[in-house]
Amino acid sequence: MSEKPTKVRYLVLFVVCLVYLITYLDRVAISVAAPLMMKDFGINKLEWGLVLSVFSWTYASFQIPVGLLGDKLGARKVLAGIVCLWSLMTVATAMAWNFMSLVVIRLLFGIGEAGAFPTATRAFAHWMPSTERGFAQGFTHGAARFGGAITPLIVAVIMNAWGWHSVFYIFAAIGLAWAGFWYFWYRDKPSEYKERWGGINQAEMDLIDGGKSSKKAAPKLPFKALLKSKNMWFLSLSFPTYCYTVWIFMTWLPAFLVEAKGFSVIKMGIFASIPLFAGVVGDTLGGWLSDRIWKKTGNGKFARRVVPMAGMLVAAAFLIPGALTDNAYMAVFYLACSLFGLEMAVGVYWAVCLDVGHEYAGTVSGMMNTIGNIGSALSPLVFGAILQFTGSWVYPFLVASTILVIGALLWLKVDPTLSIAEELNLEKLENEQKVVM
Structure with missing residues (x-):
């Protein structure tokens, strides 16, 4: 055996x-x-x-x-x-x-x-x-x-x-x-x-x-070369749409429940945790499901694309009734469904950094997270500005929903089976640099 x-x-x-x-x-x-x-x-x-x-x-x-x-x-x-x-x-x-x-x-x-x-x-x-x-x-x-x-x-x-x-x-x-x-x-x-x-x-x-030990040492990855990766740009431009929306939940959810839905502060503390715990479940399930699909189908592109796309579209869809409904408890339910779907994407984002990065996983994920956190930084400011300008809680959520749809569609251009080394032909680039030296 x-x-x-x-x-x-x-x-x-x-x-x-x-x-x-x-x-x-x-x-x-x-x-x-x-x-x-x-x-x-x-x-x-x-x-x-x-x-x-x-x-x-x-x-x-x-x-x-x-x-x-x-x-x-x-x-x-x-x-x-x-x-x-x-x-x-x-x-x-x-x-x-x-x-x-x-x-x-x-x-x-x-x-x-x-x-x-x-x-x-x-x-x-x-x-x-x-x-x-x-x-x-x-x-x-x-x-x-x-x-x-x-x-x-x-x-x-x-x-x-x-x-x-x-x-x-x-x-x-x-x-x-x-x-x-x-x-x-x-x-x-x-x-x-x-x-x-x-x-x-x-x-x-x-x-x-998985057979990696038989491979020779990886060539160096110049940062300028990384910026030429179309694959990384599509992934890195999709990630801020996730970050933008998740930080709405982290920063504006308590105020929304109190001011728009009439919860007391104590009640808000209890019900604001429900979407966050739904997000924990989505976090764990999304990465596992993507791996499962890959194992069953052998199709890495499909497995890595379908889970975040579906999750982000579900999140976008549930944001709107969450903002529109007059029933405070249904609002919490809709927003919990939204964050559950949204968080199904995050594990796959980071998994793709491993899929395409290999030896450069730290650099690749750093690029994605840097660009993604522009969305995190802008989110509370943009949400508040729209709220201040319109006087309505609905429009900020509509904007976030639209942004999420764009982020989901960008996944169609991400290829998790194409490594950075292969896409940028790093071995050839390193050999050319040696010749110049």
């Missing part, structure tokens, strides 16, 4: 899920603590908006640089380092003394968190077989969304017991503990893990490898 593969890759997946959850604990905590922090620092709403917004810009700006660093140094060193950086900035948040100190701390916090997802994607390039990458990405992003959904409850309990400063000390300690464990335990390749710890058999290593 042939040897059954061990399951060490799933242990790696679980540990990465923990850091995804930690990213959202640390990211969302400051929003929940906002009322007490604004009062203590004497910060007005305009200044507080700046404190929150500077995170998005450094977070977007450092996706590609840290992705490149992850490709060069490996996920073990880089992920441990950046988690330490943002955890120290989480401690610093509790020690801030005025408005400007908070701005600087949030800028540095954004730099740290910028590298988390691209570098983790790099880890999966070495640890997950191609037919499990969608599941892995969906599961990790589901963990991130779960972290965001439970943060308000955790922060409220800690603040009530020990004050808002304690929130950041406790969350920072969790991050630093994870970073220490990751650096001590994780290895960048299964072969290195076997040499250090054992516990992984050849069957699992062969399953993960």
Whole structure:
């Protein structure tokens, strides 16, 4: 009988899920603590908006640089380092003394968190077989969304017991503990893990490898060359439409339920979590379903395209009745269906970065996430401007729905079976550069 593969890759997946959850604990905590922090620092709403917004810009700006660093140094060193950086900035948040100190701390916090997802994607390039990458990405992003959904409850309990400063000390300690464990335990390749710890058999290593070990070293990927990839541009231009819409749920959903649907603040806290938990389910299901279709059909293009396209179109369709209905509870139901569909796409986005990136997965995912976070940064501002100009909650949702349809259609031009190295003919490019030198 042939040897059954061990399951060490799933242990790696679980540990990465923990850091995804930690990213959202640390990211969302400051929003929940906002009322007490604004009062203590004497910060007005305009200044507080700046404190929150500077995170998005450094977070977007450092996706590609840290992705490149992850490709060069490996996920073990880089992920441990950046988690330490943002955890120290989480401690610093509790020690801030005025408005400007908070701005600087949030800028540095954004730099740290910028590298988390691209570098983790790099880890999966070495640890997950191609037919499990969608599941892995969906599961990790589901963990991130779960972290965001439970943060308000955790922060409220800690603040009530020990004050808002304690929130950041406790969350920072969790991050630093994870970073220490990751650096001590994780290895960048299964072969290195076997040499250090054992516990992984050849069957699992062969399953993960999929014939890659017989290939020669990958040529370098110049960033200018990456910008010539049509495949990456279609993927990267679709991703902001997802980011734009998901950040509406993260930023405007509470106000919508209170002001447009008449929920009390306490009731809003309960019902606002329902779409977020629906998103967790969609996150996990979407990547798994895409992998399943690929296994059953052998058609990578169809498997990677159909799930995000269908999910985004479902999301676009349910946004409209969610805004139009007069029934507050039906609005929550429609929006939960919308976020469920929307989040089915996210795992596939990141899986395609692995599919086409291979050795360049950190760089490729960094490019996608950088462009995507332009949508995240613009979303709350554009939504608020439309709301202010029209006085209606319907039009901002209509705009988001239209944007999602465009993003879904862009998937028709994404080819997950065409690697970056093949599309850009990197081997030929490297040989030409050697001749010139």
